[in-house]
Amino acid sequence: IALQDFNEKLAHYCDRLKLNKPKAAISRVEMSESGVDRLEIMIKNSTIATLSSGEFNRLKLAIMCIEADSSANCGILILDEIDANLSGSESEGVAECLSLLSKNYQIFAISHQSQMPSFANNHYLITKSASGSAVKLLDKNGRINEIARMISGANITDEALNFAKEKLAHLK
Numbered sequence: 001i002a003l004q005d006f007n008e009k010l011a012h013y014c015d016r017l018k019l020n021k022p023k024a025a026i027s028r029v030e031m032s033e034s035g036v037d038r039l040e041i042m043i044k045n046s047t048i049a050t051l052s053s054g055e056f057n058r059l060k061l062a063i064m065c066i067e068a069d070s071s072a073n074c075g076i077l078i079l080d081e082i083d084a085n086l087s088g089s090e091s092e093g094v095a096e097c098l099s100l101l102s103k104n105y106q107i108f109a110i111s112h113q114s115q116m117p118s119f120a121n122n123h124y125l126i127t128k129s130a131s132g133s134a135v136k137l138l139d140k141n142g143r144i145n146e147i148a149r150m151i152s153g154a155n156i157t158d159e160a161l162n163f164a165k166e167k168l169a170h171l172k
Contacts, residue, residue, distance in 0.1 A: 013061070068104040147163075
């Protein structure tokens with residue numbers, strides 16, 4: 001991908017992921033095991049080294065989306081709380097991008113926020129007990145109840161149930 005095209009696509013995905021405007025630049029460096037070209041990506045005034053972990057993870061997702069745009073069957077992603085410490089809109093942006101990536105990747109994502117499972121094709125509930133762990137595929141009603149529980153805790157509120165139903169309205 002030409003640098004200009006890369007910058008345009010990167011800006012598009014960073015916007016979806018609620019990241020500040022990115023800028024990628026290539027410079028020549030002394031020959032090393034990495035070659036003579038160096039790609040530097042800045043998010044506003046931050047280099048990769050100074051990004052927060054949430055910003056860094058979202059930037060990685062943006063780059064993966066660019067890669068998936070031009071290739072097929074990229075592999076398997078296992079993500080443990082990639083939406084941790086993000087705002088609701090940032091978490092929703094991550095969930096949307098993972099939904100796009102799911103066309104090229106098999107994705108297993110662990111999340112304690114409600115946005116991720118509302119975009120997922122399947123939602124599994126994992127429980128632990130003294131005898132071991134159990135994994136259960138949730139149907140639509142199970143998904144609604146679990147998302148409502150994620151939002152409001154053990155005492156599920158009508159507001160949480162209504163929110164979950166709204167988020168999952170696209171399911172049959």
